[in-house]
Amino acid sequence: MTTENRRKTLVDIDLSIWAKVKHFATIKKISINAAAEHLLERGLGNCGYSIKKDIAVSDGGSLAAANQQTPP
Numbered sequence: 835m836t837t838e839n840r841r842k843t844l845v846d847i848d849l850s851i852w853a854k855v856k857h858f859a860t861i862k863k864i865s866i867n868a869a870a871e872h873l874l875e876r877g878l879g880n881c882g883y884s885i886k887k888d889i890a891v892s893d894g895g896s897l898a899a900a901n902q903q904t905p906p
Contacts, residue, residue, distance in 0.1 A: 847855075859869035875885045 855869055855873060856866055858873065859866045862869065864872070878885060
């Protein structure tokens with residue numbers, strides 16, 4: 835995801851929950867940011883929210899752009 839789609843912010847989270855996020859990151863061997871994002875996406879998905887992501891492809895475009903058909 836590009837940096838223009840990201841925002842740094844402060845949130846107030848109970849320490850016992852934050853410890854579980856850090857533990858999840860450790861056992862999955864991912865960054866705390868990636869763990870928090872994954873867990874938030876999973877939680878939002880479980881609550882009925884759809885999370886769409888652009889998946890980067892080798893030429894630097896996105897999967898959505900790669901799937902667009904252009905006329906010959």
